Amino acid sequence: MKKIFLMLGVALTLMFSGVSFADNGKTATETEGQIWSQIKAGETGVTTSMGQAHNQLINAYDLRVLKLRSDILAPALLVALFGMIIIFVLFIKVNGISKLHGGFTGKLVYRWSKFDVSIHWLGAIPCILLILTGLTLLAGRYFFKPYINEDVWAAFVHGAKLVHDYMAIPFMFGWALMTVLWAKNQLPKMYDLKWMMFVGGYINFGPFKGKHPDAGFANAGEKLWFWAFALFGLFISATGMLLLFPNLFEPSRTLSLISLVLHSTSAIIITAFSIVHIFMATAMSEGGMECMVSGYCDEQWAKQHHNLWYDEIKANGQLKFKE
Template identity: 30%
Template sequence: MKRKAFSGLLPVLAVMALLPFAPPQAAAQTVTTAATGAAAAGGDRAATGGAQTLEDILARQKGLKIDDSFRRQAIGDPAHAAPMTAPLGTLGGVSDPELWRALRYDEANVIATASLPGARTVIQSSGMTWLAFRRGPLVTYGGGLLLAVLALLLLFYLIRGRIRLDHPATGRRILRFAAVERFSHWLMAGSFILLGLTGLVQLMGRPFLIPLIGKEAFAPLAQAGKWVHNNVAWAFMIGLVLSLLLWIRHNLPDRSDLVWLARGGGLFTRGAHPPARKFNAGQKIFFWIVMILGASVSVSGLSLLFPFELPLFAASFDLLNQTGLPQALGFGALPTVMPPQEEMQLAQAWHAIVAFAMMAVILAHIYIGSVGMEGALDAMVTGEVDVEWAKEHHSLWFEEATAAGGEEAGAGAGAAG
């Protein structure tokens, strides 16, 4: 079969993205309806003259997977057509219903003037399933995830408050991040904020913005957002690579991370400051989440920037099938042949799912790096932090830096109380 139902792939995308999207029906609920044995035995399918049965129709309405080979293969046979002088001979062995069925299953011999991939596909019924997913679960669960993270951060702030220094600032400064590190960080962070905002406009603008500002105002906003999204993506990918090269050696796990994790990083207990190097265990986890999800969203973004040139899912599904993981999870063998349009739809769905996951994680990072912790923002604005801040939050790194002569004397009179 050349095309598989798009809906069967959505649960796989959700599992791979580690988001709480559950398949609407268990994969085991496969309906073979009149099926396989009944037709051979001359049962319900024979009663309808080989056409679909009421059970087939009800199963499709419930979103269950059915065996539709009896329709997929009923597309006529021109090789055995009746002669022109015989009844029905002028149809060439293919009736109108068979022709439309062949178009629906992408089996018709379509001649197209365009040479682009997918130009011969006239009907792609799984596109409606993708559209329903994009307008429904993707917006609902993705938007709900972001709102839930914001609510949890607000609750944490109300309970814990801002994490302040236990002792007065000394007024002496120590270099924490060099200029190239800060450039890399802001290049990636700034571009991601633009990508997140413009992506949300493209995905949610129609149901949420048009009722507020009208179609006339939304149209240029969406058009400009698309241009920004497509071009700022390159800045994000450059920043991602730079950050990886600059910080990968500082984000390798060591024994101090176990102590930090065991004590909750001191986030929930006032006055508790577990030792940490340049990056603590929480920052290291965040770093690898951003690197992995950032690489994934970049690859799917490239696939969308160059339509039909970088198909991802057929080959990926083939590798997954070889591991036996989809079968073990109850999804069965994933499709390894699919129309170009379906490749693009899956790339868009995956791109959005991973982007929502990244936005949720980065919201927490923005909080702790700004209002959540006193003095944290200085590290990425000026590149320097107060000596007291360094001692309390990254004591092992402070000892290494001062041993190497990294401490710089500041204006002692400017020490904060």
């Protein structure tokens, strides 16, 4: 009889223990759901941390920002860089470049001072390096990392981060100087509309062939690039400072996430414009690159691409040739 009662006791103990475990499991699941709901609703808690978001476990929208970065911003930057390069290569293959009518004269007209050339490269070189390293930091983990050895990737992304950080300051200086000093020559004029309609005379077929619309010191395309660079360069510089020096500015978590999105979006736009600018100044325009190397341009280039400016400096006695 004692054995029977002992067996019944063990059975009842096991049964109630099983029920207890089941109830505990159910309670744990419900508790987890409640906690996550509270987190998403912005519930705060207590911690010994002294940071700005010390009482907040997680921002529920953090994951949405990361998804935006991986699904939209990263591919967009790749398209802005490589897509624009492919488009221009195909365009040049089909259309050809804009050649100088009658060829080079050999007479070089003064266009940019040495200081202007210097600040152009002060902004341009860091800009190119920031685009390439930014591509690695924004899109590298999704498009490059799977095909690279882990150790190589770690060293590569670390180097990209260092270059990106160190090039930020000279880029901001170059951007600020160019924006302030060059704005006066970048104001829109009525004749810029005609320049846009004829695509600046760079089309070599159909009704556009041989057309070279009027342009002042800067043509409509250069003005469009300048103001895009000025505006989105401002966004990049402001958000870049917040991201680069968080301890100095102490941005909130939300502001940091907004800065990340604005920084990436502005970089995508500037990347696309930069590719257009580089191709137009080098491959598309015969003799155009000389301007930002020596500060001088061929006389025929000035007459063909910036006729109003050439006529103005000639009439004012400001036309100077390289001796």
